[in-house]
Amino acid sequence: MKTLKILYGLGLTGMMIFNQSCTNLDSTVYDRADASNFPATESDLNAVIGSSYGTLRSFVDDPFVLQETTTDEVVVPTRGPDWYDDGRWQQLARHQFTPVIPSNINGAWEAFYRSIANVNINIGTLKESNVANKENTIAELRGIRALNYYYLVDLFGRVPILTENSPAGNPRQSPRDSVFYFIEKELKEAIPLMRNENSVAMYGRMSRGAGHALLAHVYLNAGVFTGTPRWAQAAAEADSVINSKLYSLSPNFLDNFAVNNDRNGSRAENIFVIPYDKTFATGNTFQLRTLHYALQQKYGLANSPWNGYCTYADFYSTFSDQDARKKMWLAGPQTGPDGRVIQYDDRVDGQRHDVNFTPEINALERALAYQGVRFQKFEIQANNLITSQDNDFPIFRYASVLMTKAEALFRQGKVAEALPYINQIRKRAGVADFTASDMTLDNLLKEYGREFAFEGRRRTDLIRFQSFTQKAWQFKPVTDPKYNLMPIPATQRNSNPLLEQNPGY
Incomplete structure (x- = not known):
């Protein structure tokens, strides 16, 4: 591609x-x-x-x-x-x-x-x-x-x-x-x-499946946009994608975000993506936004990373050790080719520290450079001598359609019907199925977070769950x-x- x-x-x-x-x-x-x-x-x-x-x-x-x-x-x-x-x-x-x-x-x-x-x-x-x-x-x-x-x-x-x-x-x-x-x-x-196909020719283009996925998300947020929920219509649009039989979950969650996610089979799940190429379609610089400056040599990067984006300790704690999606994070001591922990001199306290990514961040205004767990959901392209990476960015995945279906059913009181859709996602992650008692708004929102972190939708989800301004973190x-x-x-x-x-x- x-x-x-x-x-x-x-x-x-x-x-x-x-x-x-x-x-x-x-x-x-x-x-x-x-x-x-x-x-x-x-x-x-x-x-x-x-x-x-x-x-x-x-x-x-x-x-x-x-x-x-x-x-x-x-x-x-x-x-x-x-x-x-x-x-x-x-x-x-x-x-x-x-x-x-x-x-x-x-x-x-x-x-x-x-x-x-x-x-x-x-x-x-x-x-x-x-x-x-x-x-x-x-x-x-x-x-x-x-x-x-x-x-x-x-x-x-x-x-x-x-x-x-x-x-x-x-x-x-x-x-x-x-x-x-x-x-x-x-x-x-x-x-x-729209063309009703999931093919190489339609990769990264607005196929019929992508159109239905978009409309499903529009209906999912109709209550926010208009004051009138449209849960049944959201479920119906999700069904249009599911019943097409053109899409399925990738066996490996992180394959959807790999450097070669345009050709590793992830097209089965990635319904609509924004294609990036480090030379011809630039812009994916997530590796620079999140990695510590001292990791340039470890990954063979042409440019020093910027040491910026990380996650909150409370959000990181929602991932169990059994959850395969926890591998999207870069946490703990970072070692070099010699197996020794990489060190650096911090410009905040003037001390020498290990590059040991900790969940805790002591201050928003003067954080130490090692604080905050980092993102590696989008595979870091090692030995890349160009600023941008080749990973394509998913806008709609089959997983998001399944979650839309599950939430839309749950919001209509159809808890038993919702469980098979959300549990497909949890099975892929290697965690226990939700039961009816697990199906709460709070648990649904956490599942959205675990599945779609760093995919450009968290604010929308928080607002729909009345948690963006109403809750503190x-x-x-x-x-x-x-x-x-x-x-x-x-x-x-x-x-x-x-x-x-x-x-x-």
Whole structure:
């Protein structure tokens, strides 16, 4: 699937050239061609869809930061001179964000709307073209656009809805429930036209299974978005994926996140991924974000790691030693090639310490460099002389469909029916089945945490379980309910005076 990653990496550049030609009439040969003549070939079509899929690679940057570092799952302590960054990591951890800071809020808004703008241009281009099977590709693009709006309605609530038919000028926001209904309508119309296959050709693309998985998650969070739960519809969309028989759990949990997860059989579980390639589709830098500086030589990395992302002790403690998923963590003493524990000089206390990752973090403002268990869920690409890694990032896995089905049934009081779905996941993890008495909201939320840590969804799950602002954890007290939504960034309101701020900000 290397060709696909190159396509997504280079397609963005190719389509940027084409898109620019809309205003610079002498920039490319396409400007002097009839719009119906482009795209005319499969190569042209791939350039169109490649550019839109390529825009999703920014998800692991600012959107991921908002979805994870505001939760009980990921914390980024300031360590001496590192990871202060105008106080943003402390503000995110403590729920002290404003319309101005941290800048990740504006970064996420812009990332999603850049992707939407690209999709809208490409849908408009395809509608005017004579290329064969364009309806299938337009359906894919509508799925990408719906995915962006799913994150926007989740993070910001009221947002402008922009399509290929939107007029020029500053748009107004739509109510949160209207954005939900737009997403629902888009997916219901597009899913039947999406390709119903789990193949190499559709890897990393919006297949019918991916469309159903997305709609299942939209319905799963309908109560948050509209005030009216849609548990039965969430279960039905999950059934559409399950009954297709195109997907299954990977035997090895961590295979889904391996360096070669595009070709190790994980396609069976990974319904929709964002493809990354260390050369052609860059952006996956998780190894640098989490590893200690002193581990550069151990892993043969070209660049020194940044020693940032880690987890809270309480979250780490939810994993039993029997749970195979506990291997996603890097804990305890770290040894070098000679078998000796690696040491370093700490810039906070001036002392020499072992690199011995401990669950305890003594302070958010002045943590010692060894404190905090680290993430290795995404396999660290050893002897990698390039900043980025090759691991693809799963957005929807078959496991998330099973959990959606289990939760949707449980929320309807169908506990016995829910058990087989959640227990498929627990069996793979090597832990005991849940019984009916184990099926509580608290245990469901913990299971979400164990299965989907570091996959960019924890904030969404906490809000649905009324635990994001309502519960306290280390460094964060119970916070104002206004923080269940991000503020509309001041930068955006300065550019568009029609945007109204979310309540409380």
